[in-house]
Amino acid sequence: MTVALLSLVGFFISLYLWLWKVGIIGTIACGDGGCETVQLSAYASFLGIPVAFFGMLAYGTLIGLSLLGLQPRWQERRGPTVGLVFVAGAGVIFTGYLTYLEAAVIHAWCRWCVASSVVIVLVFLASLAGLWSRPSGGESSAAPIR
Amino acid sequence: MARSMNMKWFYAAFGVLVVAGAAWIWSSRSGAAAVEVGPEPVTPTSFPGWVLGSDSAAVEIVEYADFECGACAHFAILTAPDIRKRLVATGRVRMRFRDFPIQGHEFSPIAHEAGACAGEQGRFWEMADEIFFNQATWVREGRPSKSFEDYAKALGLNMDQYKSCMKERRHAGDIEASRQHGLAIGVSATPSFVIGGLLVTGALPYDSIVRLVERAEARARQ
Numbered sequence: 001m002t003v004a005l006l007s008l009v010g011f012f013i014s015l016y017l018w019l020w021k022v023g024i025i026g027t028i029a030c031g032d033g034g035c036e037t038v039q040l041s042a043y044a045s046f047l048g049i050p051v052a053f054f055g056m057l058a059y060g061t062l063i064g065l066s067l068l069g070l071q072p073r074w075q076e077r078r079g080p081t082v083g084l085v086f087v088a089g090a091g092v093i094f095t096g097y098l099t100y101l102e103a104a105v106i107h108a109w110c111r112w113c114v115a116s117s118v119v120i121v122l123v124f125l126a127s128l129a130g131l132w133s134r135p136s137g138g139e140s141s142a143a144p145i146r
Numbered sequence: 147m148a149r150s151m152n153m154k155w156f157y158a159a160f161g162v163l164v165v166a167g168a169a170w171i172w173s174s175r176s177g178a179a180a181v182e183v184g185p186e187p188v189t190p191t192s193f194p195g196w197v198l199g200s201d202s203a204a205v206e207i208v209e210y211a212d213f214e215c216g217a218c219a220h221f222a223i224l225t226a227p228d229i230r231k232r233l234v235a236t237g238r239v240r241m242r243f244r245d246f247p248i249q250g251h252e253f254s255p256i257a258h259e260a261g262a263c264a265g266e267q268g269r270f271w272e273m274a275d276e277i278f279f280n281q282a283t284w285v286r287e288g289r290p291s292k293s294f295e296d297y298a299k300a301l302g303l304n305m306d307q308y309k310s311c312m313k314e315r316r317h318a319g320d321i322e323a324s325r326q327h328g329l330a331i332g333v334s335a336t337p338s339f340v341i342g343g344l345l346v347t348g349a350l351p352y353d354s355i356v357r358l359v360e361r362a363e364a365r366a367r368q
Binding site for chain 1: 152160216220348351
């Protein structure tokens with residue numbers, strides 16, 4: 001539940017940054033202009049696609065996995081939780097790289113990006129906690145009876 | 147039972163977050179807050195800004211922009227080329243750029259002076275493009291005067307005239323007059339646009355600009 005709610009927050013942050021990047025939102029609420037510097041830098045796109053779009057995809061996947069894991073037939077299985085750990089882990093690594101770029105290369109901080117970094121770290125920790133608390137034999141015990 | 151209650155609370159919280167997020171995104175869209183402003187009080191002695199397009203165009207788009215503002219660069223890169231090609235070149239619209247250097251932007255004053263010094267030689271718009279398109283570079287490098295000189299050279303400006311213009315800060319007064327003009331009509335952020343008497347803030351996408359131009363054209367016909 002925590003992962004789903006946090007991921008939803010992250011999704012809206014990514015959506016906001018992506019809509020600004022494609023020109024649908026005119027002004028980015030940032031305060032010191034750091035968001036614009038970061039978002040207009042060469043590092044704001046990956047493979048020609050705005051980084052925020054990848055954020056939307058990742059958070060969307062996390063929301064989907066966490067909602068799936070809450071459904072009765074999946075509650076005892078580890079699959080969705082393992083998936084959450086992997087997706088959130090990849091997100092933490094990618095976010096770490098982007099945060100490094102902000103600090104060491106671009107020399108500007110985008111507050112929304114920092115907020116997203118905090119969210120993805122929390123999602124990862126919550127996913128790990130979920131995996132830890134779930135019995136490892138859950139997968140087999142909840143296998144469908146044929 | 148307890149789990150069922152928990153799930154109810156979870157779905158309620160999830161729904162509230164979805165609605166709040168959607169409302170936030172919706173309210174952030176461009177053009178959400180357009181304000182009617184009176185006719186521009188341009189007197190013969192005041193600096194009129196930089197104009198591109200036909201005097202006979204029915205609609206004028208006045209842009210208040212800061213060369214160090216990221217959203218302004220965003221607009222210059224993504225939207226302005228379409229406006230020039232599809233609205234200005236066809237005679238529908240005339241663009242007027244008004245300097246609005248934001249206080250606290252370290253390099254804005256020199257950037258606007260570079261634009262004006264190029265404008266003195268009839269190349270304001272080309273210089274503005276260079277400044278906006280390379281904004282991330284000159285802001286990061288922290289030596290904008292050298293970058294602006296390079297752009298001036300690339301544009302083929304008379305460099306003696308350009309350098310003396312920059313040294314004397316020949317257009318600093320015009321730039322400040324333009325900023326004061328913006329403040330007087332209620333500009334508080336950049337980019338801001340006045341189109342057909344409406345003041346709108348934000349790096350508007352092309353479609354929003356067209357809608358405002360059509361509205362202004364309809365008003366002009368009345």
